[in-house]
Each structure stands twice: as C-alpha cells, then as structure tokens.
Amino acid sequence: MRVLGIIVEYNPFHYGHLYHLRKSIEKISPDYVVAVMSGNFVQRGEPSIIDKFARAEIALKSGVDIVIELPLIYSIQDAGGFAIGAVGILERFGVITDIVFGSESAREDVLEKIANITIVYKDQLQKEIRKGMKMGLSFPNARKMALKNLVKKLSISIDPSIIDIIENSNDILGLEYIRALNLYNSKIKFSCIKRVGAKYSDEEFKGRFSSASAVRKMLELSNYKVLDHLPEISREIIKREFDSGRGPIFYENMAPLVLGIMRTMERKDFSKFYGFVEGLDQRFSKFSRQAANLKELLELVKSKRFTFTKLRRLSLYPIFKITEWLIKESNRLGPQYIRVLGFTTKGRELLAIAKKKSSIPLISTPSLYEKVLLKVLKSKDKPVFLKKDLYIEQFKRDVMATNIYSLFYKNPRYKKGERDMRIPVIQML
Amino acid sequence: MRVLGIIVEYNPFHYGHLYHLRKSIEKISPDYVVAVMSGNFVQRGEPSIIDKFARAEIALKSGVDIVIELPLIYSIQDAGGFAIGAVGILERFGVITDIVFGSESAREDVLEKIANITIVYKDQLQKEIRKGMKMGLSFPNARKMALKNLVKKLSISIDPSIIDIIENSNDILGLEYIRALNLYNSKIKFSCIKRVGAKYSDEEFKGRFSSASAVRKMLELSNYKVLDHLPEISREIIKREFDSGRGPIFYENMAPLVLGIMRTMERKDFSKFYGFVEGLDQRFSKFSRQAANLKELLELVKSKRFTFTKLRRLSLYPIFKITEWLIKESNRLGPQYIRVLGFTTKGRELLAIAKKKSSIPLISTPSLYEKVLLKVLKSKDKPVFLKKDLYIEQFKRDVMATNIYSLFYKNPRYKKGERDMRIPVIQML
Structure with a gap:
C-alpha cells in the first residue's frame, strides 16, 4: 500500500496546486492521498482568504482523500517549526509512505545533502548564522552565507554556488521537510516536483499561472474576476463562501x-x-x-x-x-493529535487503518478532544512524546484561532464562535 | 471668590445640559465654572459619541471656564467610584466652593439624610445589601430595600417611602457625591437643580427635551436630523467631528x-x-x-x-x-492628578490660582506627566495620598483609553495613537 502525503495551505487553491497534486499522484501512484493543511491562519502570518472548512472541501473535491489540520502552533511558525508540525503529522498518522513537495530547483540530491550538513554541523552552523544576523542579515540570508562558508571550509563535495537554490520559499520549506523527516527518524520517502509558473511570493497576476499571493492581491482590490482563473471546484466554493458572507478575509x-x-x-x-x-x-x-x-x-x-x-x-x-x-x-515533542477536517469514501477506509497505526490521538469530533486523549493516555503503548498539557494547549489554540477568525466574517450570523465544536467533519461520501 | 464645580459627561451636550449649566450659574453666581468630564469612555461603559477633546470644546463654548478629565479608572466605575473620582478632583483642585448637580427629586435634605445613614450605619447596611443581592436583587434595589428596613428598624425620622427617590440615576449619583464630599471631609457646599425633561435613560426621542440616550439612539440609527435639536454650539462641533470622520462612535x-x-x-x-x-x-x-x-x-x-x-x-x-x-x-486614595483638557481666558486666571492651591499635580501637557509628578513628590508638602505607582497607573489608563478610542474613528488618519501626547490643551482665548 502506498499513501501519498502532501503539505498544503491552498490559500486559495489554484492551477499550480492542481498541477502539483496531479503530478505527485502520477509519480507515486498512491492508493490514498492525505493532505496536511494549515487551518485558519497560514504561514505568512495572516488569516486565510476563506476558512479551513471550505478549503478542505476544495481539497477533497480535487483528489485528496483525507485533510488533516496543521495545528496553529505550527502553521504560524517559521519554515522550521512549520515543517516539524506538518511532517510530524504525516509521520505520526502511521500510514504515509511518500511525501512529495513542490520545489523551485527540484534538486532532491542537493537538498538532501544540504539538509544533512545542517544536521551534522549544527553547532558550527548556528554560530556562523548568529554572526551573520549580528551583521544585520535576515535569518534565511545568514543561513545561506553560513552554509557557503562551511561547505568551502570543510571542502564538502558540493559547489557552494548551488546553495543559492535555497533562496526560494519552496526549497527552503523542502529543506526543512527533509530535516524534519530526519528528526523523526522517519521511513517516509520524499521526492520533489518542479514548480511551474509564478513564484510563491510573486504578486503580479499572470492568469492561470498566478501565485496564490497574486490572487489574494486581486481579491484585496475587490477584483473578483480573478476567480475565473482558478480551477472550477475552487472557484465555485470560493464564490459560495463570498456570497454567504464568509470571505474574503484579510x-x-x-x-x-x-x-x-x-x-x-x-x-x-x-x-x-x-x-x-x-x-x-x-x-x-x-x-x-x-x-x-x-x-x-x-x-x-x-x-x-x-x-x-x-x-x-x-x-x-x-x-x-x-x-x-x-x-x-511543540518543536521538541512534535504534534500531539491528528485533527481530521474531512475525508472521502476512500479516505474513510484509510482512516480505519490509521486508527490502529497512528501514534497520537485522532480527533474527528473536536468536542470529544479530551476523551480521545484520556483513552490513549490510559493505553499501555502511550507514546513518550504525548503530554497532556501540551496536547491541550495545542488544541485550545486551534479552537481559539477559529473563534477569532469567525469575528471577521462579514455576515453577522457566522461571527458566533465555537464553529470547531459545531461543524461536523466533512464527509464526501 | 465662588467657584462652581459640576460633574458632566456631555455625551452629547443637549438642552438639558445647557439648562443645568445656566440654572447652576444663576443659583451660585460663581466667578468661575469648572467641569469634571468623563474622558473617551463614559459611565455607561461605552465610548463617547465624539471624543473628549471635542466635548471639552463644546463645554468651553457654552459657559464652562475649565474642563478637567475624569480619569478612566473612575469614569467606568459604578456611581460610588465615579463620585469618589469626580468629587475628589473638584476637592483637590483646591478652589471649588460649590457643587451643583442635577437631581430628579431635588430633595437636598433627604439625599443628605440618606447619605448620612449610609455612612453611620455602613456595616449593618452592607450586611442587609448582601442579603438582598443573595435573593437576586441588583445592587441599587438591594440597597433601597436595605435602607427602608434600616430606617424602619432604627425609627429614624424619615418616611421610608421617601427612599424611593433614590431610584433615578441622578439621585443615585447625587447621593454618592454627598457621600464622597463626606469622605474627603470637604468644605465644598452642594446643592441640587431639578432635572427637566426626559429621564437619563429614556431612549424615546422627545425633541429638545430628549435625553442623551435618546439622541445617541437616533444617531445609531443614522438619523442625523436629531442634531438639529441640540444647542447650536454642540450641533456645529458634532457635525464637524462627523464630517472629519471622527464619529459617531458606538x-x-x-x-x-x-x-x-x-x-x-x-x-x-x-x-x-x-x-x-x-x-x-x-x-x-x-x-x-x-x-x-x-x-x-x-x-x-x-x-x-x-x-x-x-x-x-x-x-x-x-x-x-x-x-x-x-x-x-484608586477609591482609597482618590484621584492622583488633575488633567486639564481646556480652558478659556477666565479659566486661565483660575488655573494660575489653582496651581498654588491644588493638592495634586496639574497636568496640562500630558507628555510631561512624569516630570510634573516628580516635582510634587520632591516638595515638602507632598500629600500623603499621592503615590507614584498609582499616579502612573491611573494616567497610563487615560492614554490607553485614547489610544483604543482612536482605533474606532472612521477616517484612517485619526486612527494613529498617542493623541493625548499630540493634541495641545484647548485654549479658548
């Protein structure tokens, strides 16, 4: 059985995402596809354009079988923390065999080599990075410089100029995913798919190949025509959300x-x-x-x-x-639970298997989150990294995030909180 | 020299307020009129319709010589705390000879008698009030019941039914003003003026005699015609504020x-x-x-x-x-400073006198609030009730209140904070 895991935000879901999904499936030929997705707040440190429930629905209608929410504490961290959360979820779900991520370079060999260097020479590197930051460099730039120096100094068989590939956000994330897989001693295999079209942060609108940033920019300017350039499912659900007064949220x-x-x-x-x-x-x-x-x-x-x-x-x-x-x-112990936002008929099959394989509690009815924990804590194969207080603090943040997010809906009836407790898991059966 | 002190909110200033001001002046024939006014948040626990600077301006153009801000910590307390702050300011300003307040009953004798009972029989009364509240009564109702019982029990020469006069908000406040004057051992004389027109809380619109509540209600329904029923000065300044995007704020x-x-x-x-x-x-x-x-x-x-x-x-x-x-x-030690929002030419004369008579620091340039304190703390007649930490905590709340209030202006340029530090004291010279 092969199960593909992907890490996404779908904010909003566009043709680039659809391309990545299809190419990954083509590459792995998985029996199931599982996506870990940021909840209502994304890694850019902002609320998602439409909420996590609607974004999960789009994913499930586009070829994903199960959508799992990335806990807030990871979704609003830097690439390193984000990866520890997302990879941790896929690892602890217990059934994922492959991870595929988008990459500007698509140089798996180089990314893996650099990831290893950052692990093996961790202390030297940190010292160098700190030096760079004291000089006023941002963390990404300081790390790049530190890596180049280290590679030169240690005469590692790598062309220092190749380190420049970790300039783009997907490669930076990819590097962190590989580091996280290592951290978890994971057996999951990873591979890359070359990104097409616009860069992640490119705000210029380029039709079908626009970045999510460009799409959001257009929406912020109230140009809703931009939705015509999104895949049909995405367009329809986003329009439905906007029409109901549940977006866009900035x-x-x-x-x-x-x-x-x-x-x-x-x-x-x-x-x-x-x-x-x-x-x-x-x-x-x-x-x-x-x-x-x-x-x-x-x-x-x-x-x-x-x-x-x-x-x-x-x-x-x-x-x-x-x-x-x-x-x-959170970064030391990893994610404490798997919150399922939705699944398809196929996804339900996989969930039945994962229930036995997963090393952390599966939550599909949020109001029962404490009960689910107690059951696992009582069992004899309770994992060492599962801590009651951390579990509760992580989960509370997700509920809090939804309660805050709800305040920004335009339609007053949706401003009521506790949506996490009221909206049932999405079943696309 | 007679100096009249009044306690106001002017949210917004209407004919009832103008009537009270004129009648009070008629009654006392003062040389100067000083108003203590709630800042940007009023005793009803809400932001004022227009900000404190504009409301101070209206007061100065309507016959008040000096407007002092009631610190937030008192303006958003119940009648008891509100009175401790407002009366404390007037007392500590050092030059006030008379306080006149509006009253539904205008029964000075009864109010004074009841105030005295509440002071002399404080403990018994508190016990009785607690009993009433345990039965589910609100504080005002529990106190009324407790007072009636006490008056009967002690055969005090007062008709128990007269206690019903402390049902209305101005009488309740009046009672607290008298209690506060007693608390400060003040020599200030008080008297009442019978309120005309609508009750404080009456939300129905009744033309010139509408309550401030009724006016706010109309504004909330976007009925700006209600402004035509306000005194000209008030109307003009409110319109100017609205046109500039600084209100109304709800x-x-x-x-x-x-x-x-x-x-x-x-x-x-x-x-x-x-x-x-x-x-x-x-x-x-x-x-x-x-x-x-x-x-x-x-x-x-x-x-x-x-x-x-x-x-x-x-x-x-x-x-x-x-x-x-x-x-x-704050209630034990009283207000710690006198923040002057504005003054007229006459008010400037009085300020010069008050500077020598006032027992707490006078602040007319908020950015210098710490300097002003230090000067007084160093002087040999530093009052025992002046405490550095309390002074700072009280003043910080006023600045904080303005910084929060600014966020609600419609015009983005006014959303910038620190208005207290930027807007100079109003001089109507």
Whole structure:
C-alpha cells in the first residue's frame, strides 16, 4: 500500500496546486492521498482568504482523500517549526509512505545533502548564522552565507554556488521537510516536483499561472474576476463562501484586534510571548501606537534583519498567547493529535487503518478532544512524546484561532464562535 | 471668590445640559465654572459619541471656564467610584466652593439624610445589601430595600417611602457625591437643580427635551436630523467631528476587540480583573464565544442581579486591565492628578490660582506627566495620598483609553495613537 502525503495551505487553491497534486499522484501512484493543511491562519502570518472548512472541501473535491489540520502552533511558525508540525503529522498518522513537495530547483540530491550538513554541523552552523544576523542579515540570508562558508571550509563535495537554490520559499520549506523527516527518524520517502509558473511570493497576476499571493492581491482590490482563473471546484466554493458572507478575509481586517491588544500592552508585556527579542518588543509597542493600520505597523517595525512575513507572524503571537514554552515544547515533542477536517469514501477506509497505526490521538469530533486523549493516555503503548498539557494547549489554540477568525466574517450570523465544536467533519461520501 | 464645580459627561451636550449649566450659574453666581468630564469612555461603559477633546470644546463654548478629565479608572466605575473620582478632583483642585448637580427629586435634605445613614450605619447596611443581592436583587434595589428596613428598624425620622427617590440615576449619583464630599471631609457646599425633561435613560426621542440616550439612539440609527435639536454650539462641533470622520462612535464598534480579547481568555483569566465574581467569569467566557456582537453578548450574560450598564462597564475591564488593586487603591486614595483638557481666558486666571492651591499635580501637557509628578513628590508638602505607582497607573489608563478610542474613528488618519501626547490643551482665548 502506498499513501501519498502532501503539505498544503491552498490559500486559495489554484492551477499550480492542481498541477502539483496531479503530478505527485502520477509519480507515486498512491492508493490514498492525505493532505496536511494549515487551518485558519497560514504561514505568512495572516488569516486565510476563506476558512479551513471550505478549503478542505476544495481539497477533497480535487483528489485528496483525507485533510488533516496543521495545528496553529505550527502553521504560524517559521519554515522550521512549520515543517516539524506538518511532517510530524504525516509521520505520526502511521500510514504515509511518500511525501512529495513542490520545489523551485527540484534538486532532491542537493537538498538532501544540504539538509544533512545542517544536521551534522549544527553547532558550527548556528554560530556562523548568529554572526551573520549580528551583521544585520535576515535569518534565511545568514543561513545561506553560513552554509557557503562551511561547505568551502570543510571542502564538502558540493559547489557552494548551488546553495543559492535555497533562496526560494519552496526549497527552503523542502529543506526543512527533509530535516524534519530526519528528526523523526522517519521511513517516509520524499521526492520533489518542479514548480511551474509564478513564484510563491510573486504578486503580479499572470492568469492561470498566478501565485496564490497574486490572487489574494486581486481579491484585496475587490477584483473578483480573478476567480475565473482558478480551477472550477475552487472557484465555485470560493464564490459560495463570498456570497454567504464568509470571505474574503484579510490580515488588515484584524487591525482593531492586533493594534488594540498591542496598544494596551507595555514593552515588558511583549516578553511574555515568543520572539519579541532584539528590540522587537520596543518596536511593536511603540509603533502600534503610531500606526493607523497593520500595513503601516509592519512598515514601521520593519528592519533589514526581519522579513515582513516574520513580523506578520509575530504580530499574532500576543493574540494567541504563543509563549516560548509552547513553541519550544511543540518543536521538541512534535504534534500531539491528528485533527481530521474531512475525508472521502476512500479516505474513510484509510482512516480505519490509521486508527490502529497512528501514534497520537485522532480527533474527528473536536468536542470529544479530551476523551480521545484520556483513552490513549490510559493505553499501555502511550507514546513518550504525548503530554497532556501540551496536547491541550495545542488544541485550545486551534479552537481559539477559529473563534477569532469567525469575528471577521462579514455576515453577522457566522461571527458566533465555537464553529470547531459545531461543524461536523466533512464527509464526501 | 465662588467657584462652581459640576460633574458632566456631555455625551452629547443637549438642552438639558445647557439648562443645568445656566440654572447652576444663576443659583451660585460663581466667578468661575469648572467641569469634571468623563474622558473617551463614559459611565455607561461605552465610548463617547465624539471624543473628549471635542466635548471639552463644546463645554468651553457654552459657559464652562475649565474642563478637567475624569480619569478612566473612575469614569467606568459604578456611581460610588465615579463620585469618589469626580468629587475628589473638584476637592483637590483646591478652589471649588460649590457643587451643583442635577437631581430628579431635588430633595437636598433627604439625599443628605440618606447619605448620612449610609455612612453611620455602613456595616449593618452592607450586611442587609448582601442579603438582598443573595435573593437576586441588583445592587441599587438591594440597597433601597436595605435602607427602608434600616430606617424602619432604627425609627429614624424619615418616611421610608421617601427612599424611593433614590431610584433615578441622578439621585443615585447625587447621593454618592454627598457621600464622597463626606469622605474627603470637604468644605465644598452642594446643592441640587431639578432635572427637566426626559429621564437619563429614556431612549424615546422627545425633541429638545430628549435625553442623551435618546439622541445617541437616533444617531445609531443614522438619523442625523436629531442634531438639529441640540444647542447650536454642540450641533456645529458634532457635525464637524462627523464630517472629519471622527464619529459617531458606538459601543458596538468595539466588538472585534471586546469579543476578540474575551475569546482568547479562559475563565480563570477573567479573575485577574475586577468584578468578575458570582459566575460572571464563566458567563463572559462562555458567551463571548457564542455571541455574534456586543448586544448579544450582554443579553446572554444578563441576569436579574446585574444591570446592562454594569455588564457593559465590566466588558471593558479586560481591555484596560482594570485590576482589583487599581480600583481599590484608586477609591482609597482618590484621584492622583488633575488633567486639564481646556480652558478659556477666565479659566486661565483660575488655573494660575489653582496651581498654588491644588493638592495634586496639574497636568496640562500630558507628555510631561512624569516630570510634573516628580516635582510634587520632591516638595515638602507632598500629600500623603499621592503615590507614584498609582499616579502612573491611573494616567497610563487615560492614554490607553485614547489610544483604543482612536482605533474606532472612521477616517484612517485619526486612527494613529498617542493623541493625548499630540493634541495641545484647548485654549479658548
């Protein structure tokens, strides 16, 4: 039995995603396809255009058999944390045999080699990276420089210039996926598919081959014609969501909440949350009072050392109370549960198998999340990495994220919270 | 020299307010008129329709010589705390000789007698009030019942039925003003003016004699014609504010912030703030997730024991971090500074006198608030009730309140914070 695992955000689902899905299936010929998908907040540190339930539905109608939610604590982390969560879910689901990810370079050999270097020479590398960041480089750039220096110094049989391939976001993520597979001692095989069309971050609209960023940009400008360039299923469901007043939702909608919370915080209050280091506590505290909106906030806080994406993610941490403990424990112990958002008839078969193979609790009825945990905690093969408090803190964040997300729906009837507890798992039977 | 002190909210300024002002001046023939006015958040637990700067301007153009801001910590408390703040400011300003307040009954003698009973028989009364509240009565009703019983039991020479006069909000406030004057051992004389027209809480629109509530209600329904029924100065300034995109601002505008903050709080987190007792922590926590807006929130949380106004005020406490310590210390030690929002030419004369007479720091340039404090702390007649930490915590809340309020302006350019630090004291010279 071959089971393909993919890691996605589908924000929103476009032809590039469909291409990746089809090519991966062609490559692996799997019996089942499982997607781990970011929930209502994505790695760019913003709410998804439409909610996780609708995005899961699109995935299930496009060839995915099971959609699992990536817990918030991983979905709004940097590439490293994101990968620990996503790969951890696929690994602990217990039935995945292959992971395929998109890559600008599609150089599996190089990515694997670099991943190994970062593992074997971890300490030297960290020292070098810190040096680079002190010089004002952002983390990605500091790492690239550190890697190049290391490769030269150690005369590793790799052309230093090839390290430039880890410049693009999919390769950066790919590298982290490989590192995470190693971390979990996973037997899952990985392979790449070369990305076609626009770059991830390309905001220019290019028809069918536009990036998700470009599509979101058009939507933000109220140009809904852009939906015509999406696969039919995606287009229909997105239109249905918009017509019902459940989207589109943008980061800027969060301004009263993000600025409001920050304006009632003092500099020292920021230190309760992860990542407000190197003066970022001071900058966020000061500029949340000066900025009139979130765009201005990020522009004011921005420095060479931090990317906009990193700052956007950080801006969510006080809202969701993302503490250092929660991040460190989550990255040390990995995801604590598998929250199934939806499945097809085929997916249901696989779920029955995974129920026996999965090493962490499967949650398909969120209101029972504590019961499910207790059952596993009582069993004799309770895994060492499953911790009650971490499980609860991770899961609460997902429910919290949905409760916050709901506030931004245009239609008042959907602003009611606890949707996670009310919306049943999607069954596409 | 006679100086009249009045306690106002002017939300918004209507003919009833103008009548009260003129009648008070007629009664006292003062040399100067000083108003203590709630800042951007008023005693009903909501933002004011237009901001404190505009409301101060209206007051100065209508016969008031100096407008002082009532610190947030008092403006969003119940009648007792509100009075401790407002009367404390007038007392500590050092030059006020008379206070006149509006009253439904205008029975100064009865109000004074009842006030004295509540002071002399404080303990018995508190026991009785607690009993009534256990039976499910709201605080005002429990107090009324307790007072009646006490008056009967002690055969005090007062007709128990007369206690019914403390049913209306102005009499309730009046009672608290008298109690506060007593608390401060004040030499300020008080008197009443009978209110004309609609009751404070009357929401029905009745032309010139409408209550502020009725006017706000009409504005909430986008009926701006109601402004024609306000005094000219008030009408003009309100229109200017609306046209500039600085209003009207309603409680419901705060929904993303109030619901957002509560939805990320657990039941136990509420106990950090004052007043979430008797299950209110549980009710706010639960219903903030169920409610789609603030109206729904309050309706869901409401029980016989709590008034809507009390619940609305409470809903602001997590935002402004109103702790038990802050409330108790503020009510024990009284206001710590006098923040002047504006003055006329005459008011400037009085300010020069008050500078020498006032027992707490006068702040007319908010950015210098710490300097002003240090100067007084160093002086040898530093008052015992002036505490550095309380002073700072009180003042920070006022700045915070303005920074939050600014988020709700419609015009983005005014959403920038720190208006308290940028807008100079209003000089109507």
